[in-house]
Amino acid sequence: MATSLPTDVSTTATEHVFHAERHVQLQLSSDERQRITERTKWVLDSPDPPGFRQEILGSIKSAVFCQKNKKLSSSQPPLACVVAFLRSVFPILSWAKDYKVSMFKSDLLSGLTLASLCIPQSIGYAALAQLKPQYGLYTSVVPPLIYTTMGTSRELAIGPVAVVSLLISAMVSKVINPVVDPVSYTKLVFTVTFITGAFQALFGLFRLGFLVDFLSQAAIVGFMAGAAIVIGLQQLKGLLAISHFTTKTDVVSVLIAVIKSFKTSWYPQNFILGCSFLIFILITRFIGKRNRKLFWLPAIAPLVSVILSTAIVYLTRADEHGVKIIKHVQGGLNPSSVSQLQFNSPHLREAVKIGLVCAIIALTVCLAKSYKNVTNYRTKKRLVLNDNAFIQEAVAVGRSFATIKGYNMDGNKEMIAMGFMNIAGSMSSCYVATGSFSRTAVNFYAGCQTAVSNVVMAITVLIMLQLFTGLLYYTPVAILSSIILSALPGLINYSEAYNIWKVDKLDFLACAGAFFGVLFASVEMGLMVAVAVSFAKIILNALRPRVEELGRLPGTDIFCEVDQYPVAHAVPGVLIIRLNSGLLCFTNANPLRDRILKWVAEENEKEAIKRPVNGIILDMSSVTNIDYAGILALEETNKKLLSGGIKLAIASPRWQVIHKLKVAKFVDKVGRDCIFLTVCEAVDSFVGSKFNGPGNC
Numbered sequence: 001m002a003t004s005l006p007t008d009v010s011t012t013a014t015e016h017v018f019h020a021e022r023h024v025q026l027q028l029s030s031d032e033r034q035r036i037t038e039r040t041k042w043v044l045d046s047p048d049p050p051g052f053r054q055e056i057l058g059s060i061k062s063a064v065f066c067q068k069n070k071k072l073s074s075s076q077p078p079l080a081c082v083v084a085f086l087r088s089v090f091p092i093l094s095w096a097k098d099y100k101v102s103m104f105k106s107d108l109l110s111g112l113t114l115a116s117l118c119i120p121q122s123i124g125y126a127a128l129a130q131l132k133p134q135y136g137l138y139t140s141v142v143p144p145l146i147y148t149t150m151g152t153s154r155e156l157a158i159g160p161v162a163v164v165s166l167l168i169s170a171m172v173s174k175v176i177n178p179v180v181d182p183v184s185y186t187k188l189v190f191t192v193t194f195i196t197g198a199f200q201a202l203f204g205l206f207r208l209g210f211l212v213d214f215l216s217q218a219a220i221v222g223f224m225a226g227a228a229i230v231i232g233l234q235q236l237k238g239l240l241a242i243s244h245f246t247t248k249t250d251v252v253s254v255l256i257a258v259i260k261s262f263k264t265s266w267y268p269q270n271f272i273l274g275c276s277f278l279i280f281i282l283i284t285r286f287i288g289k290r291n292r293k294l295f296w297l298p299a300i301a302p303l304v305s306v307i308l309s310t311a312i313v314y315l316t317r318a319d320e321h322g323v324k325i326i327k328h329v330q331g332g333l334n335p336s337s338v339s340q341l342q343f344n345s346p347h348l349r350e351a352v353k354i355g356l357v358c359a360i361i362a363l364t365v366c367l368a369k370s371y372k373n374v375t376n377y378r379t380k381k382r383l384v385l386n387d388n389a390f391i392q393e394a395v396a397v398g399r400s401f402a403t404i405k406g407y408n409m410d411g412n413k414e415m416i417a418m419g420f421m422n423i424a425g426s427m428s429s430c431y432v433a434t435g436s437f438s439r440t441a442v443n444f445y446a447g448c449q450t451a452v453s454n455v456v457m458a459i460t461v462l463i464m465l466q467l468f469t470g471l472l473y474y475t476p477v478a479i480l481s482s483i484i485l486s487a488l489p490g491l492i493n494y495s496e497a498y499n500i501w502k503v504d505k506l507d508f509l510a511c512a513g514a515f516f517g518v519l520f521a522s523v524e525m526g527l528m529v530a531v532a533v534s535f536a537k538i539i540l541n542a543l544r545p546r547v548e549e550l551g552r553l554p555g556t557d558i559f560c561e562v563d564q565y566p567v568a569h570a571v572p573g574v575l576i577i578r579l580n581s582g583l584l585c586f587t588n589a590n591p592l593r594d595r596i597l598k599w600v601a602e603e604n605e606k607e608a609i610k611r612p613v614n615g616i617i618l619d620m621s622s623v624t625n626i627d628y629a630g631i632l633a634l635e636e637t638n639k640k641l642l643s644g645g646i647k648l649a650i651a652s653p654r655w656q657v658i659h660k661l662k663v664a665k666f667v668d669k670v671g672r673d674c675i676f677l678t679v680c681e682a683v684d685s686f687v688g689s690k691f692n693g694p695g696n697c
Contacts, residue, residue: 036685039677044667049655091413092149095450103449110446111456113299117442118159118457119464120302121487123326123472124480126431128234129165130178130247131186133472134330135431136160140461142334143421143433144454150417152410154450157439157457158421162487163227164362164432166234168192170249170523171354175347177247187340188351194341194426195355200363201419204412215360216537218500219530221493222511226518226526228491230254231484238481241270241324251519267322273312274478277305281486295445302483306475314474324477331469333462334428341426357527362434363415438487506537542588545581547595550619550679559619559679573612574686575603576679578619584626584657589633596637600646614646615686619679621652631664638670649674651682 087093118140126136144158151158168189172178178185202208215223233254237245246257281301288298312318319325345351418434425433443453501508510533518526550559551568559576562568570576577596581588596616603613638648648670653661658675661667667675676682 032684036676036681037673039681040672040675043653043658043675043677044662044672046655046658049659088413090149091152092451099450099452104452106447106449107452108456110443110448111453112460113296113446114157114439114443114453114457115460115464116300116303117439118157119461120306120480120483121439122160122461123329123475124484125160125162125165127238127477127480128162128231128484129160129168129189129431130173131189131431132182132330133326134465134469135186135429137329137461137465138334138428139425139430139433141458141465142428142430143425144458146421146424147417148451148454150413150420151451152413152417153435155440155444155448156435156451156454157443158433158454159436159439160431161362161434161436162231162484163224163491164358164434166227166231166249167358167361167523168354168431169247171357173247175350175354179247187342188345188347189431190337190340190426190429191342191345191348191351192354192358193422193431195352196358196362196432197419197422197424197426199356199359199419200422201416203359203363204415204417204419207412215527215530216507216510216534218504218507218511219514219534221496221500222514223518223526223530225492225497226515227523228488229519230523231491232488233258235481235485238324238477239271239274240266241322241477242266249518249523250521267324269318269321269323270476270478273309273318273323273476274482277309277479278482278485281305281482285486292445295442299442299446302486305479305483306472309479310471310475313476318476319474326472326475326477326480329469329472331465331467333465334430336427337429338427357524358432361527362418362432438490506533510534510537539587542581542583542585543591545579545588545592547592547599548578548580549599550576550578552683557680559683571683571687574615574617574683575600575613576617576619576683578622580622582622582624584620584623584630584633586627586629589627589630593633593637597640600641600644615649616641616646617649617651617676617679617682617686619651620654620657623657624654625656626660628664631660631666634661635666635669647674647686649676649682649685651676651679 119137122136122140123133124136126133126139129136140159147156147158169178172185172188172192176185176188230249230251233251234249236242236254236258240258240261242257242261245261246253248254281298284301285298288294288296313323313325342348342351422430422432425431446453497508497511500511510530513533514526514530516526517529548561548563549570551562551565551570552559553565553568560568561578562570577599579592581592584592596618600613600616641648650661650670653675658667673685676685
């Protein structure tokens with residue numbers, strides 16, 4: 001008796017629902033049928049969606065002109081349209097007219113504070129990219145000035161960053177050895193910078209930011225952590241004053257090079273000097289975190305370290321006793337490098353590949369640390385970035401602080417601005433520049449009001465290039481290594497990796513693959529592993545999307561997944577299926593077709609169902625697009641269902657989907673009376689009544 005009770009109760013409940021619906025079947029009035037027919041016409045008579053050409057042209061107009069009201073823009077005089085265009089391309093024209101002297105005081109202070117951090121970091125990052133020190137300083141002059149006129153962020157600090165510098169060193173050095181031929185190496189770096197800027201500008205102009213999303217958040221976390229360790233190991237060359245060091249970036253090659261250096265010659269004075277100032281910088285950073293009013297202390301600590309260490313080496317003549325120094329740094333204005341761009345080089349194909357990778361990495365590397373560090377510096381609440389915009393290093397960092405100050409950033413314009421600043425930088429002896437989170441945070445806390453702080457920083461660096469490069473002659477290389485090492489802890493996000501492990505094991509596989517790939521193989525291998533795992537996840541989800549049975553919640557006209565809501569019951573004689581896939585295409589159309597037909601056969605074989613399935617409703621509200629293979633799969637499904645006396649209906653089709661179904665004549669084949677605006681109306685057409693009274697859909 002105990003085992004048969006649930007079955008009897010379930011059978012009784014099903015029969016009760018069935019007879020209740022049969023009893024009220026005749027209550028569906030002609031007005032209600034007319035209403036369903038009219039609402040079906042809304043779906044079938046919707047205008048055609050914009051074509052591919054219209055979408056491309058619209059995206060360009062939106063990105064460049066930012067015109068939301070076409071009628072208003074067409075009625076404006078030509079001069080007003082030109083002014084609107086210039087303001088859209090150069091946002092500085094919009095906010096410069098309201099600029100005040102009081103704002104300049106704040107920007108001046110923040111710009112000078114920014115320069116104190118930027119100067120030593122730029123020199124260190126140039127060394128990391130295996131370029132001469134002046135190229136790092138050049139990169140902190142022209143790109144920030146270009147970004148000030150075209151960027152939409154007020155706080156973003158532009159310049160060279162560690163990860164991109166490592167990427168250039170790792171990939172370009174495989175094409176040309178910087179030790180054997182430094183001139184050709186530098187020329188190839190400028191060419192890569194130009195191509196990187198071109199890709200970034202195209203990403204923004206054509207709204208191709210989705211390409212950046214192929215590197216998932218988990219992959220970025222692993223890549224950043226691996227890159228941080230690799231960068232740290234690379235600094236052993238400066239800390240130990242190793243003359244001959246490997247150009248490879250994997251941990252095994254670096255450790256072997258370090259071990260070999262101990263057998264030949266190394267100078268412990270460099271290690272002692274570098275570690276001493278590294279401890280000093282970390283202490284100031286700890287103090288700055290504990291007391292936000294002392295934000296300037298960790299900001300000026302690198303510059304103070306450079307000044308003090310340079311003075312120590314000069315006064316003690318430590319360079320004569322094994323301490324390695326920078327020596328000559330070329331000063332002056334940024335020299336033109338237009339003639340050094342090599343578009344006819346035999347290495348152009350490699351340059352394009354490296355430029356594309358640099359463009360994507362420069363647009364994504366800050367994603368991991370943004371989520372870690374952007375924790376509402378003043379309100380202590382975690383900020384949420386806008387997922388609808390293209391998240392990139394500059395955009396992610398800039399939008400974080402823009403959210404705090406209550407204004408919006410345009411992600412596409414940011415990409416265009418970064419693209420043009422790198423194109424201009426490649427012509428003025430700069431390498432790839434992007435937004436830095438650490439310097440942006442310093443800029444924010446220093447009280448910057450506008451992007452003029454970037455101008456102040458650039459002018460300060462330019463003055464330094466003009467007048468004070470001679471003072472850097474005795475600067476020890478170990479200090480530059482310690483400055484880079486002090487910035488690395490923020491790149492490793494243990495808590496984020498742990499959260500990824502808890503949430504999604506496949507995501508963690510991408511994270512671990514990127515981490516170990518960078519660590520034990522190369523930067524490119526780490527990226528390839530991360531992208532491969534991410535693609536594998538996408539393919540698996542595309543090939544085997546979830547197909548859910550829907551049921552009606554008791555006493556409502558709400559249809560939801562039966563597995564998630566056990567109280568929801570199926571409508572007798574009708575099988576309601578939701579396709580949980582954004583795209584019904586060649587990769588998943590046939591598996592979905594087979595799954596639906598198998599499901600129908602299983603439902604008809606169940607003993608508990610007293611009424612066989614005579615209708616299938618496909619809820620396509622989640623399907624945003626469909627291709628020809630998907631339409632063929634629907635046609636085959638409809639034919640096989642009709643041969644078994646089962647009617648197929650489509651509910652809640654999206655704009656692109658219904659347009660393609662009409663063009664392919666599928667609507668005519670299945671019948672116009674089988675297309676419905678909602679699942680509720682589709683059920684009404686099959687059952688012929690309302691479960692909970694009319695007018696609830």
